[in-house]
Amino acid sequence: MVDTITAMDALTHPVPAVTEDNAFFWRAAGQGRLVAQRCAACGLLRHPPAVGCPACHCLDHDVVELSGRGQVYSYALLHHPRSPRFRYPVVAVLVDLEEGVRVVSNLVDVDPADIRVGLPVEVAFEPTDDEELAVPVFRPRTGTARTGTARGGAGATDGDAR
Protein backbone atom coordinates (compact mmCIF):
# COMPACT_ATOMS: atom_id res chain seq x y z
CA MET A 1 0.00 0.00 0.00
CA VAL A 2 1.29 3.36 -0.94
CA ASP A 3 0.76 6.42 1.19
CA THR A 4 -1.11 9.34 -0.25
CA ILE A 5 1.07 11.12 -2.73
CA THR A 6 1.07 14.83 -2.08
CA ALA A 7 2.42 17.77 -3.96
CA MET A 8 4.72 18.40 -1.02
CA ASP A 9 6.46 15.13 -1.78
CA ALA A 10 7.20 16.03 -5.36
CA LEU A 11 10.72 16.83 -6.34
CA THR A 12 11.37 19.67 -8.70
CA HIS A 13 10.45 18.48 -12.18
CA PRO A 14 13.11 18.24 -14.87
CA VAL A 15 13.16 21.22 -17.20
CA PRO A 16 10.99 20.53 -20.25
CA ALA A 17 12.62 20.43 -23.68
CA VAL A 18 11.75 24.00 -24.64
CA THR A 19 11.48 24.85 -28.34
CA GLU A 20 10.34 27.98 -30.12
CA ASP A 21 7.05 26.22 -30.81
CA ASN A 22 6.28 25.03 -27.28
CA ALA A 23 7.87 27.63 -24.97
CA PHE A 24 4.60 29.52 -24.47
CA PHE A 25 3.04 26.48 -22.76
CA TRP A 26 5.75 25.99 -20.15
CA ARG A 27 6.19 29.74 -19.55
CA ALA A 28 2.44 30.14 -18.98
CA ALA A 29 2.58 27.27 -16.50
CA GLY A 30 5.38 29.15 -14.77
CA GLN A 31 2.88 31.98 -14.30
CA GLY A 32 0.21 29.62 -13.00
CA ARG A 33 -1.82 29.38 -16.18
CA LEU A 34 -2.80 26.32 -18.20
CA VAL A 35 -3.04 27.36 -21.85
CA ALA A 36 -3.59 25.97 -25.31
CA GLN A 37 -3.33 27.22 -28.85
CA ARG A 38 -6.54 28.39 -30.54
CA CYS A 39 -6.74 28.76 -34.30
CA ALA A 40 -7.15 32.44 -35.19
CA ALA A 41 -9.46 31.58 -38.08
CA CYS A 42 -11.67 28.67 -37.03
CA GLY A 43 -11.17 28.62 -33.27
CA LEU A 44 -10.03 24.99 -33.04
CA LEU A 45 -8.13 24.32 -29.81
CA ARG A 46 -5.04 22.18 -30.15
CA HIS A 47 -2.62 20.41 -27.86
CA PRO A 48 0.17 19.49 -28.23
CA PRO A 49 0.93 22.73 -30.05
CA ALA A 50 1.26 22.68 -33.82
CA VAL A 51 2.52 25.33 -36.22
CA GLY A 52 -0.70 25.29 -38.22
CA CYS A 53 -4.35 24.39 -37.96
CA PRO A 54 -5.08 20.91 -39.32
CA ALA A 55 -8.70 21.90 -40.00
CA CYS A 56 -8.31 25.14 -41.95
CA HIS A 57 -4.54 25.55 -42.55
CA CYS A 58 -4.47 28.94 -40.86
CA LEU A 59 -0.96 29.57 -39.52
CA ASP A 60 -1.99 32.18 -36.95
CA HIS A 61 -3.18 31.33 -33.48
CA ASP A 62 -4.03 32.82 -30.12
CA VAL A 63 -3.05 31.35 -26.80
CA VAL A 64 -6.02 30.98 -24.46
CA GLU A 65 -6.23 30.07 -20.81
CA LEU A 66 -8.15 26.91 -20.01
CA SER A 67 -10.38 26.30 -17.00
CA GLY A 68 -8.00 23.69 -15.62
CA ARG A 69 -10.95 21.39 -14.94
CA GLY A 70 -11.22 17.99 -16.48
CA GLN A 71 -11.44 14.26 -15.93
CA VAL A 72 -8.96 11.43 -15.83
CA TYR A 73 -9.13 9.72 -19.24
CA SER A 74 -6.52 7.14 -18.33
CA TYR A 75 -3.70 6.59 -15.87
CA ALA A 76 -0.81 4.36 -14.85
CA LEU A 77 1.11 3.95 -11.62
CA LEU A 78 4.70 3.79 -12.79
CA HIS A 79 6.87 1.59 -10.55
CA HIS A 80 9.92 0.66 -12.62
CA PRO A 81 12.41 1.66 -13.83
CA ARG A 82 13.14 4.53 -11.49
CA SER A 83 14.73 7.88 -12.13
CA PRO A 84 16.21 9.75 -9.15
CA ARG A 85 14.27 12.76 -10.37
CA PHE A 86 10.88 11.38 -9.29
CA ARG A 87 9.15 9.72 -6.35
CA TYR A 88 7.55 6.35 -7.01
CA PRO A 89 5.09 5.25 -8.00
CA VAL A 90 4.77 8.14 -10.41
CA VAL A 91 1.07 8.66 -11.03
CA ALA A 92 0.83 9.36 -14.76
CA VAL A 93 -2.49 10.51 -16.13
CA LEU A 94 -4.15 11.57 -19.33
CA VAL A 95 -6.56 14.37 -18.49
CA ASP A 96 -9.39 15.37 -20.79
CA LEU A 97 -9.98 19.06 -20.16
CA GLU A 98 -13.43 20.58 -20.30
CA GLU A 99 -12.48 22.54 -23.41
CA GLY A 100 -11.79 19.33 -25.33
CA VAL A 101 -8.03 18.93 -25.35
CA ARG A 102 -6.01 16.21 -23.62
CA VAL A 103 -2.76 16.50 -21.70
CA VAL A 104 -0.24 14.08 -20.22
CA SER A 105 0.39 14.97 -16.59
CA ASN A 106 0.66 13.75 -13.01
CA LEU A 107 -2.02 13.30 -10.38
CA VAL A 108 -1.09 14.61 -6.93
CA ASP A 109 -2.75 14.83 -3.52
CA VAL A 110 -4.45 11.50 -4.11
CA ASP A 111 -4.58 8.09 -2.52
CA PRO A 112 -3.66 5.67 -5.32
CA ALA A 113 -6.68 3.58 -4.32
CA ASP A 114 -8.92 6.48 -5.34
CA ILE A 115 -7.51 6.86 -8.84
CA ARG A 116 -9.99 5.89 -11.53
CA VAL A 117 -11.01 6.69 -15.05
CA GLY A 118 -13.46 9.59 -14.96
CA LEU A 119 -12.16 11.13 -11.73
CA PRO A 120 -12.86 14.89 -11.80
CA VAL A 121 -9.62 16.83 -11.44
CA GLU A 122 -8.35 20.40 -11.40
CA VAL A 123 -5.01 21.88 -12.32
CA ALA A 124 -2.19 22.82 -9.97
CA PHE A 125 1.36 23.76 -10.79
CA GLU A 126 4.71 22.39 -9.69
CA PRO A 127 8.14 23.91 -10.18
CA THR A 128 10.88 22.80 -12.50
CA ASP A 129 14.60 23.35 -12.19
CA ASP A 130 14.08 26.53 -14.20
CA GLU A 131 12.21 28.99 -11.99
CA GLU A 132 10.50 30.61 -14.98
CA LEU A 133 9.01 27.31 -16.10
CA ALA A 134 6.52 25.04 -14.32
CA VAL A 135 4.49 21.97 -15.16
CA PRO A 136 0.71 21.68 -14.85
CA VAL A 137 -0.31 18.75 -12.65
CA PHE A 138 -3.75 17.75 -11.45
CA ARG A 139 -5.43 16.89 -8.16
CA PRO A 140 -8.88 15.54 -7.39
CA ARG A 141 -11.37 18.37 -7.71
CA THR A 142 -12.43 19.63 -4.32
CA GLY A 143 -15.99 18.86 -3.39
CA THR A 144 -16.21 15.81 -5.60
CA ALA A 145 -17.16 12.62 -3.85
CA ARG A 146 -14.61 9.86 -3.96
CA THR A 147 -16.92 7.13 -5.12
CA GLY A 148 -15.59 3.67 -5.54
CA THR A 149 -12.06 2.48 -5.86
CA ALA A 150 -12.27 0.64 -9.15
CA ARG A 151 -9.04 0.77 -11.03
CA GLY A 152 -9.13 -0.05 -14.69
CA GLY A 153 -11.94 -2.52 -14.40
CA ALA A 154 -15.07 -2.19 -16.47
CA GLY A 155 -17.02 -1.23 -13.38
CA ALA A 156 -15.32 2.10 -12.95
CA THR A 157 -17.49 5.13 -13.46
CA ASP A 158 -16.76 6.88 -16.68
CA GLY A 159 -18.12 10.36 -16.96
CA ASP A 160 -16.08 10.99 -20.06
CA ALA A 161 -18.22 12.34 -22.85
CA ARG A 162 -15.69 12.15 -25.66
Add this chain to the structure above:
Amino acid sequence: MSGGGLNGRTAIVGIGATEFSQAAGRSETRLATEAILAALADAGLSTADVDGLVSYTIDPVEETELVRALGIPEIGWSSRVPYGGAGSQGVLLHAAAAVASGVANVVVAYRAVRARSGARRFGAARAGGATSSHSGTTAGQWCAPFGVLTPASWMALNATRYMHTFGVSSEDLGRAVVGLRDFAATNPAARFYGRPITLDDHQASRWIAEPAIRLFDCCQETDGAVALVVTAADRARDTPAPVTIAVAAAAALAGQEVATDHYSPDLSVMTGSTALARRLFDQTGIQRGDLDLLMVYDAFTPMLFMQLEGLGFCGPGEAKDLIASGALARGGSLPANTNGGLIGEGYIHGLNLTTEAVRQLRGTAANQLDRAELALVSASRTGVILARA
Protein backbone atom coordinates in the same frame (compact mmCIF):
# COMPACT_ATOMS: atom_id res chain seq x y z
CA MET B 1 -4.43 0.10 -55.06
CA SER B 2 -1.83 0.32 -52.36
CA GLY B 3 0.74 -2.41 -52.47
CA GLY B 4 -0.84 -3.70 -55.67
CA GLY B 5 2.24 -2.90 -57.68
CA LEU B 6 4.34 -4.94 -55.28
CA ASN B 7 2.23 -8.04 -54.99
CA GLY B 8 4.31 -11.13 -55.46
CA ARG B 9 6.98 -9.32 -57.46
CA THR B 10 9.68 -9.57 -54.79
CA ALA B 11 10.94 -12.15 -52.35
CA ILE B 12 12.99 -12.57 -49.20
CA VAL B 13 15.84 -14.84 -50.25
CA GLY B 14 18.10 -14.74 -47.24
CA ILE B 15 17.88 -14.29 -43.49
CA GLY B 16 20.64 -13.93 -40.96
CA ALA B 17 21.02 -13.15 -37.28
CA THR B 18 23.57 -13.02 -34.53
CA GLU B 19 22.94 -14.75 -31.25
CA PHE B 20 20.45 -12.91 -29.03
CA SER B 21 22.03 -12.05 -25.68
CA GLN B 22 22.18 -9.68 -22.75
CA ALA B 23 25.70 -8.54 -23.52
CA ALA B 24 26.95 -8.92 -27.07
CA GLY B 25 30.41 -7.64 -26.23
CA ARG B 26 30.81 -6.03 -29.65
CA SER B 27 29.53 -2.99 -31.51
CA GLU B 28 26.23 -2.64 -33.33
CA THR B 29 28.18 -2.20 -36.55
CA ARG B 30 29.91 -5.51 -35.93
CA LEU B 31 26.58 -7.18 -35.12
CA ALA B 32 24.96 -5.82 -38.29
CA THR B 33 27.91 -6.98 -40.38
CA GLU B 34 27.69 -10.50 -38.98
CA ALA B 35 23.92 -10.71 -39.59
CA ILE B 36 24.23 -9.38 -43.14
CA LEU B 37 27.02 -11.82 -44.05
CA ALA B 38 24.91 -14.66 -42.67
CA ALA B 39 21.86 -13.52 -44.65
CA LEU B 40 23.83 -13.26 -47.89
CA ALA B 41 25.34 -16.70 -47.36
CA ASP B 42 21.84 -18.03 -46.71
CA ALA B 43 20.73 -16.52 -50.02
CA GLY B 44 23.74 -17.79 -51.93
CA LEU B 45 24.63 -14.22 -52.82
CA SER B 46 27.73 -12.11 -52.22
CA THR B 47 28.28 -8.56 -51.05
CA ALA B 48 29.03 -7.68 -54.67
CA ASP B 49 25.38 -8.42 -55.48
CA VAL B 50 24.06 -5.89 -52.94
CA ASP B 51 23.12 -2.44 -54.23
CA GLY B 52 20.53 -1.33 -51.65
CA LEU B 53 20.37 -0.87 -47.86
CA VAL B 54 17.46 -0.06 -45.55
CA SER B 55 17.13 0.17 -41.77
CA TYR B 56 15.32 2.16 -39.07
CA THR B 57 15.88 5.88 -38.57
CA ILE B 58 17.02 5.14 -35.02
CA ASP B 59 19.50 2.39 -35.94
CA PRO B 60 22.98 3.44 -34.78
CA VAL B 61 24.90 1.80 -37.64
CA GLU B 62 26.25 4.15 -40.29
CA GLU B 63 25.74 2.96 -43.85
CA THR B 64 29.21 4.07 -44.85
CA GLU B 65 30.77 1.89 -42.16
CA LEU B 66 28.75 -1.11 -43.26
CA VAL B 67 29.71 -0.64 -46.89
CA ARG B 68 33.40 -0.35 -45.93
CA ALA B 69 33.33 -3.41 -43.72
CA LEU B 70 31.36 -5.55 -46.15
CA GLY B 71 33.18 -4.44 -49.29
CA ILE B 72 29.98 -3.57 -51.13
CA PRO B 73 31.28 -2.00 -54.34
CA GLU B 74 28.35 0.27 -55.21
CA ILE B 75 25.14 1.29 -53.45
CA GLY B 76 22.44 2.64 -55.74
CA TRP B 77 19.69 3.13 -53.18
CA SER B 78 19.27 3.40 -49.43
CA SER B 79 16.53 4.36 -47.03
CA ARG B 80 15.50 4.55 -43.40
CA VAL B 81 12.06 4.08 -41.85
CA PRO B 82 10.72 6.10 -38.89
CA TYR B 83 8.30 5.03 -36.08
CA GLY B 84 10.75 2.77 -34.24
CA GLY B 85 9.47 -0.77 -33.87
CA ALA B 86 6.04 0.16 -35.20
CA GLY B 87 7.82 0.95 -38.45
CA SER B 88 9.85 -2.27 -38.40
CA GLN B 89 8.05 -4.02 -41.24
CA GLY B 90 8.40 -0.84 -43.27
CA VAL B 91 11.91 -1.96 -44.18
CA LEU B 92 10.29 -4.77 -46.21
CA LEU B 93 7.94 -2.29 -47.86
CA HIS B 94 10.87 -0.04 -48.78
CA ALA B 95 13.00 -2.94 -50.01
CA ALA B 96 10.15 -4.42 -52.07
CA ALA B 97 9.29 -1.04 -53.57
CA ALA B 98 12.90 -0.36 -54.49
CA VAL B 99 13.31 -3.75 -56.16
CA ALA B 100 9.90 -3.69 -57.87
CA SER B 101 10.62 -0.25 -59.28
CA GLY B 102 13.98 -1.34 -60.59
CA VAL B 103 16.08 1.19 -58.66
CA ALA B 104 17.76 -1.63 -56.76
CA ASN B 105 18.39 -5.30 -57.51
CA VAL B 106 19.37 -6.74 -54.13
CA VAL B 107 18.41 -4.88 -50.96
CA VAL B 108 19.61 -5.75 -47.47
CA ALA B 109 17.26 -4.79 -44.62
CA TYR B 110 18.86 -4.86 -41.18
CA ARG B 111 18.56 -3.79 -37.57
CA ALA B 112 21.29 -3.95 -34.93
CA VAL B 113 20.71 -3.14 -31.27
CA ARG B 114 22.39 -3.34 -27.95
CA ALA B 115 19.15 -2.66 -26.14
CA ARG B 116 20.44 -4.31 -23.00
CA SER B 117 24.17 -3.66 -22.73
CA GLY B 118 24.45 -0.49 -24.78
CA ALA B 119 25.04 3.01 -23.50
CA ARG B 120 21.28 3.48 -23.47
CA ARG B 121 19.18 0.58 -22.22
CA PHE B 122 16.00 0.54 -24.20
CA GLY B 123 13.65 0.41 -21.24
CA ALA B 124 15.63 2.75 -19.02
CA ALA B 125 14.11 5.90 -17.59
CA ARG B 126 15.55 8.78 -19.52
CA ALA B 127 14.64 12.37 -20.11
CA GLY B 128 13.47 13.17 -23.60
CA GLY B 129 14.57 15.91 -25.90
CA ALA B 130 12.27 17.79 -28.23
CA THR B 131 12.52 14.94 -30.69
CA SER B 132 13.37 11.30 -30.19
CA SER B 133 16.48 10.29 -32.14
CA HIS B 134 14.80 10.98 -35.49
CA SER B 135 12.23 8.32 -34.72
CA GLY B 136 9.57 10.51 -36.26
CA THR B 137 8.02 11.82 -33.08
CA THR B 138 8.01 14.83 -30.80
CA ALA B 139 5.63 13.32 -28.25
CA GLY B 140 8.25 12.49 -25.65
CA GLN B 141 8.73 16.15 -24.75
CA TRP B 142 5.18 16.20 -23.35
CA CYS B 143 5.81 13.09 -21.25
CA ALA B 144 9.32 13.48 -19.85
CA PRO B 145 8.70 16.35 -17.39
CA PHE B 146 6.09 14.12 -15.71
CA GLY B 147 8.30 11.07 -15.27
CA VAL B 148 6.69 9.28 -18.19
CA LEU B 149 10.06 8.20 -19.47
CA THR B 150 9.83 4.70 -20.90
CA PRO B 151 8.05 2.87 -23.71
CA ALA B 152 6.19 0.85 -21.06
CA SER B 153 4.91 4.03 -19.42
CA TRP B 154 3.79 5.51 -22.73
CA MET B 155 1.98 2.31 -23.63
CA ALA B 156 0.42 1.88 -20.18
CA LEU B 157 -1.60 5.08 -20.56
CA ASN B 158 -3.27 3.61 -23.64
CA ALA B 159 -3.51 0.14 -22.14
CA THR B 160 -5.26 1.20 -18.94
CA ARG B 161 -7.94 2.88 -20.98
CA TYR B 162 -8.27 -0.18 -23.22
CA MET B 163 -8.64 -2.44 -20.18
CA HIS B 164 -11.19 -0.07 -18.64
CA THR B 165 -13.29 0.14 -21.79
CA PHE B 166 -13.51 -3.60 -22.40
CA GLY B 167 -13.12 -5.04 -18.91
CA VAL B 168 -9.75 -6.67 -19.63
CA SER B 169 -7.78 -7.87 -16.61
CA SER B 170 -4.11 -8.48 -16.00
CA GLU B 171 -4.96 -12.20 -15.91
CA ASP B 172 -6.44 -11.93 -19.39
CA LEU B 173 -3.14 -10.48 -20.55
CA GLY B 174 -1.23 -13.13 -18.64
CA ARG B 175 -2.86 -15.97 -20.57
CA ALA B 176 -1.25 -14.65 -23.73
CA VAL B 177 2.15 -14.45 -22.04
CA VAL B 178 1.87 -18.07 -20.89
CA GLY B 179 1.37 -19.06 -24.55
CA LEU B 180 4.31 -16.96 -25.73
CA ARG B 181 6.60 -18.40 -23.08
CA ASP B 182 5.45 -21.90 -24.05
CA PHE B 183 6.69 -21.30 -27.61
CA ALA B 184 9.91 -19.69 -26.33
CA ALA B 185 10.56 -22.67 -24.07
CA THR B 186 11.14 -24.89 -27.12
CA ASN B 187 13.00 -22.32 -29.24
CA PRO B 188 16.74 -22.68 -28.58
CA ALA B 189 17.39 -19.13 -29.85
CA ALA B 190 14.99 -17.62 -27.31
CA ARG B 191 15.94 -15.76 -24.15
CA PHE B 192 13.43 -17.92 -22.28
CA TYR B 193 14.36 -21.26 -23.85
CA GLY B 194 13.44 -23.98 -21.38
CA ARG B 195 11.65 -21.52 -19.08
CA PRO B 196 7.86 -21.74 -19.46
CA ILE B 197 5.68 -19.93 -16.93
CA THR B 198 2.25 -20.39 -15.39
CA LEU B 199 -0.46 -17.78 -15.06
CA ASP B 200 0.42 -17.58 -11.36
CA ASP B 201 4.02 -16.77 -12.28
CA HIS B 202 2.76 -13.96 -14.49
CA GLN B 203 0.50 -12.61 -11.76
CA ALA B 204 3.36 -12.74 -9.26
CA SER B 205 5.71 -10.72 -11.48
CA ARG B 206 6.16 -7.17 -10.27
CA TRP B 207 4.30 -4.18 -11.60
CA ILE B 208 6.07 -2.04 -14.15
CA ALA B 209 3.07 0.18 -14.90
CA GLU B 210 -0.01 -0.67 -12.86
CA PRO B 211 -2.67 -1.84 -13.76
CA ALA B 212 -1.57 -2.67 -17.30
CA ILE B 213 1.98 -3.95 -17.51
CA ARG B 214 3.80 -6.42 -15.27
CA LEU B 215 7.42 -7.45 -15.74
CA PHE B 216 6.41 -10.56 -17.69
CA ASP B 217 4.31 -8.42 -20.05
CA CYS B 218 7.46 -6.71 -21.29
CA CYS B 219 9.62 -7.66 -24.23
CA GLN B 220 13.18 -8.50 -23.36
CA GLU B 221 15.83 -5.86 -23.95
CA THR B 222 18.21 -7.73 -26.20
CA ASP B 223 21.56 -7.38 -27.93
CA GLY B 224 21.77 -8.67 -31.45
CA ALA B 225 21.18 -8.06 -35.14
CA VAL B 226 18.90 -9.40 -37.85
CA ALA B 227 19.22 -9.03 -41.63
CA LEU B 228 17.03 -10.00 -44.58
CA VAL B 229 17.88 -10.00 -48.29
CA VAL B 230 15.20 -8.94 -50.79
CA THR B 231 15.35 -9.35 -54.55
CA ALA B 232 13.03 -9.76 -57.52
CA ALA B 233 10.83 -12.85 -57.69
CA ASP B 234 12.35 -14.07 -60.94
CA ARG B 235 15.87 -13.79 -59.58
CA ALA B 236 14.70 -15.38 -56.32
CA ARG B 237 13.89 -18.59 -58.17
CA ASP B 238 17.64 -19.19 -58.50
CA THR B 239 18.17 -18.98 -54.72
CA PRO B 240 17.91 -21.93 -52.28
CA ALA B 241 14.87 -20.94 -50.20
CA PRO B 242 12.92 -17.88 -51.31
CA VAL B 243 9.76 -16.62 -49.58
CA THR B 244 7.45 -14.38 -51.59
CA ILE B 245 6.47 -10.92 -50.33
CA ALA B 246 2.76 -11.12 -51.11
CA VAL B 247 2.13 -7.57 -49.93
CA ALA B 248 3.86 -4.98 -47.77
CA ALA B 249 2.17 -1.87 -46.41
CA ALA B 250 2.39 1.01 -43.99
CA ALA B 251 -0.30 3.25 -42.53
CA ALA B 252 0.61 6.22 -40.38
CA LEU B 253 -2.40 8.26 -39.29
CA ALA B 254 -2.31 11.91 -38.36
CA GLY B 255 -1.54 12.37 -34.69
CA GLN B 256 0.06 8.99 -34.12
CA GLU B 257 3.39 8.68 -32.45
CA VAL B 258 6.05 6.01 -32.23
CA ALA B 259 4.72 3.44 -29.82
CA THR B 260 1.46 5.03 -28.86
CA ASP B 261 -0.89 7.89 -29.46
CA HIS B 262 -2.06 9.80 -26.42
CA TYR B 263 -4.29 12.31 -28.15
CA SER B 264 -6.76 10.52 -30.44
CA PRO B 265 -10.34 10.61 -29.12
CA ASP B 266 -10.62 6.86 -28.40
CA LEU B 267 -7.41 5.24 -27.25
CA SER B 268 -9.00 1.83 -26.69
CA VAL B 269 -8.93 1.13 -30.42
CA MET B 270 -5.70 0.85 -32.41
CA THR B 271 -6.84 2.75 -35.47
CA GLY B 272 -3.42 2.56 -37.14
CA SER B 273 -3.72 -1.22 -37.28
CA THR B 274 -7.17 -0.94 -38.80
CA ALA B 275 -5.77 1.29 -41.53
CA LEU B 276 -2.90 -1.15 -42.03
CA ALA B 277 -5.34 -4.05 -42.35
CA ARG B 278 -7.24 -2.20 -45.08
CA ARG B 279 -4.05 -2.02 -47.10
CA LEU B 280 -3.00 -5.60 -46.42
CA PHE B 281 -6.35 -7.33 -46.88
CA ASP B 282 -9.08 -5.21 -48.39
CA GLN B 283 -6.88 -3.89 -51.17
CA THR B 284 -5.31 -7.23 -52.09
CA GLY B 285 -8.10 -9.77 -51.73
CA ILE B 286 -6.12 -11.83 -49.21
CA GLN B 287 -8.48 -13.14 -46.53
CA ARG B 288 -7.64 -13.32 -42.85
CA GLY B 289 -8.83 -16.92 -42.92
CA ASP B 290 -6.16 -17.76 -45.51
CA LEU B 291 -3.38 -17.16 -42.99
CA ASP B 292 -1.57 -19.99 -41.24
CA LEU B 293 0.56 -17.84 -38.92
CA LEU B 294 0.44 -14.44 -37.23
CA MET B 295 3.55 -12.64 -36.08
CA VAL B 296 2.33 -9.64 -34.08
CA TYR B 297 4.56 -6.98 -32.50
CA ASP B 298 4.34 -7.72 -28.79
CA ALA B 299 6.61 -5.20 -27.11
CA PHE B 300 4.03 -5.27 -24.29
CA THR B 301 1.10 -7.65 -23.98
CA PRO B 302 -1.61 -4.97 -24.36
CA MET B 303 -0.15 -4.06 -27.78
CA LEU B 304 -0.74 -7.65 -28.89
CA PHE B 305 -4.38 -7.53 -27.77
CA MET B 306 -5.11 -4.13 -29.27
CA GLN B 307 -3.43 -5.07 -32.53
CA LEU B 308 -5.38 -8.31 -32.91
CA GLU B 309 -8.55 -6.25 -32.62
CA GLY B 310 -7.35 -3.41 -34.82
CA LEU B 311 -6.29 -5.84 -37.54
CA GLY B 312 -9.74 -7.43 -37.44
CA PHE B 313 -8.92 -10.90 -36.14
CA CYS B 314 -11.65 -10.37 -33.56
CA GLY B 315 -14.00 -7.61 -32.53
CA PRO B 316 -13.16 -4.74 -30.17
CA GLY B 317 -12.57 -6.11 -26.68
CA GLU B 318 -12.59 -9.73 -27.87
CA ALA B 319 -8.85 -10.43 -27.91
CA LYS B 320 -9.10 -11.77 -24.37
CA ASP B 321 -11.58 -14.38 -25.57
CA LEU B 322 -9.50 -15.23 -28.64
CA ILE B 323 -6.47 -15.74 -26.40
CA ALA B 324 -8.42 -17.74 -23.84
CA SER B 325 -9.72 -20.04 -26.59
CA GLY B 326 -6.15 -21.16 -27.26
CA ALA B 327 -6.47 -20.37 -30.98
CA LEU B 328 -3.17 -18.47 -31.03
CA ALA B 329 -1.21 -20.91 -28.87
CA ARG B 330 0.65 -24.09 -29.72
CA GLY B 331 -1.69 -26.42 -31.59
CA GLY B 332 -4.27 -23.67 -32.10
CA SER B 333 -6.10 -22.81 -35.30
CA LEU B 334 -4.04 -19.66 -35.98
CA PRO B 335 -0.76 -19.83 -34.05
CA ALA B 336 0.84 -16.48 -33.25
CA ASN B 337 4.46 -15.58 -32.45
CA THR B 338 5.71 -19.15 -32.68
CA ASN B 339 9.26 -18.08 -31.75
CA GLY B 340 7.94 -16.81 -28.42
CA GLY B 341 7.50 -13.29 -29.77
CA LEU B 342 9.41 -10.27 -28.60
CA ILE B 343 8.34 -11.20 -25.06
CA GLY B 344 9.69 -14.74 -25.23
CA GLU B 345 12.47 -14.82 -27.83
CA GLY B 346 13.98 -11.36 -27.65
CA TYR B 347 13.64 -7.89 -29.01
CA ILE B 348 15.49 -7.08 -32.18
CA HIS B 349 13.00 -4.28 -32.52
CA GLY B 350 10.45 -6.39 -34.38
CA LEU B 351 12.61 -7.71 -37.19
CA ASN B 352 13.06 -11.10 -35.51
CA LEU B 353 9.31 -11.61 -36.02
CA THR B 354 9.90 -11.43 -39.78
CA THR B 355 12.73 -13.97 -39.76
CA GLU B 356 10.52 -16.39 -37.81
CA ALA B 357 7.80 -16.05 -40.47
CA VAL B 358 10.40 -16.83 -43.15
CA ARG B 359 11.56 -19.91 -41.24
CA GLN B 360 8.00 -21.17 -40.85
CA LEU B 361 7.29 -20.76 -44.57
CA ARG B 362 10.55 -22.54 -45.39
CA GLY B 363 9.72 -25.33 -42.95
CA THR B 364 12.77 -24.75 -40.76
CA ALA B 365 11.34 -23.17 -37.59
CA ALA B 366 12.10 -24.51 -34.12
CA ASN B 367 8.36 -24.81 -33.49
CA GLN B 368 7.50 -25.77 -37.04
CA LEU B 369 3.81 -25.70 -37.95
CA ASP B 370 2.31 -28.56 -39.92
CA ARG B 371 0.93 -26.13 -42.43
CA ALA B 372 2.63 -22.80 -43.23
CA GLU B 373 1.72 -21.30 -46.57
CA LEU B 374 0.83 -17.72 -45.69
CA ALA B 375 2.00 -15.57 -42.76
CA LEU B 376 1.22 -12.05 -41.58
CA VAL B 377 3.83 -10.00 -39.76
CA SER B 378 2.33 -6.88 -38.15
CA ALA B 379 4.04 -4.10 -36.27
CA SER B 380 0.79 -2.14 -35.92
CA ARG B 381 1.67 0.64 -38.40
CA THR B 382 3.61 -1.48 -40.87
CA GLY B 383 3.09 -5.04 -41.98
CA VAL B 384 3.92 -7.68 -44.54
CA ILE B 385 2.24 -10.85 -45.73
CA LEU B 386 4.69 -13.53 -46.79
CA ALA B 387 3.88 -16.61 -48.87
CA ARG B 388 5.59 -19.92 -49.41
CA ALA B 389 7.27 -19.60 -52.81
